[in-house]
Amino acid sequence: MTDATPIGTSSGILHVLMDIGPNVSEEEFHQWYNNEHGPSRMAIEGFKCGVRYEALDGLGPKWVATYEIDNLTVLQTEPYLSIRNNSSPEEADILKRISLIDRKIYADVLHRGQFQPVIGTILVAVRLLIPSANAKELEEWYQKEHVDMLADIPGWLRSRLFKELSSESSKTDLVQYMALHEYHSDNGLGGPKHVAASSTDWRMRIMSLAIGGPIRRDFRLYHIF
Template identity: 35%
Template sequence: MTEGLLFVLAEPGEVPEDEFHDWYDNEHAPARLSVPGIRSGYRYRALDGERPGWLAWYELDIDALHGPQYQAIRNRSPREQSVVERLDTLDRRVYELIDDQGEPVRESPVVLSVALSTPDPAGLDTWYREEHLPLLLAIPGWHRIRRYRRVAGPGPDLLAFHEIDSVALFDAVEYRTATSTPWRAEVMGGVTARERRVFGFHNTVPGS
């Protein structure tokens, strides 16, 4: 079994918000939770003013995405086809887990996603393990950090997915220290792509 993350960014565009949420909560997401190996799903709204404005993420066994049950639900209903055609964005990414630190939090109030590409992934990994993760996880309210490698979909190659209590932590002295060390500056100087997004909890997918 390969532990993974299905990470889906969406922007409703021409779809009215009520219709978007009704489709996602009552058709699209529950269908995914019906697939063996997809264990839980959560929906979050953007807190950073950026677009796409919605994130859905699912904890799963990556093999579940290749089985017949998942392939069957990817055959869209007429309603789903209509919604998807009107979305501004539907950005689907699949990641495999490479590291998990801290304590799990169900329905984390805030998640921070930082996606990076670098020509030196080993150096990035060493920095995370030896400096960055210990500094962040020492901050009260910074609960868990999972790191992933992208296996399907667009975007940078590596993802750090943080579960935290509040955006107020970004103003903490400890956070400013963790993000301003000489080692971090050296590592980030070699990064070729970076996406940083902040989302707040919206709901748990029915069936999780």
């Protein structure tokens, strides 16, 4: 999305997926991200928490960073735009060589549970593209059934639901949602309670409405800012 996209005053996240590619070593990538890129964002008032995850599913993009933000309008203020538009020579160089950066902004819809910043925490990310006419039902399903059932899974820590802010989606009759579910490294994912939460009639109906079906990715918490 572009910075011209209207951003409301709600809280939310900046969610950035990245693939390094062949022209940047992992050592160089992590040194830059952990010591320059991430800390420069976290120094801006309104950025509450920043974490990086590594994919567990063997799919790409392999790396994701998520920044929790008190008020999304901070992404249109001078302090943030300044660090985006005035990269250091080192950052400008590495950004040219990274193969993929997919940057999205999401507004909060639902938040249940508490974040426990422990390296190795498991993140399950699920994206759903839903007709706007069914958006309210999807949110009600999360609020009235799905998160309650997920919270009963051993090792569950937190579930959040977000709506993407996108100039493109506003021109269509579709809404992009993303759910982020966090679990201890020792958890009941794939067990009977997880199967039960994934098998209700209401869930089946919501999934049947999702364009292209749900897209699930599994990650492990790699770094905390």
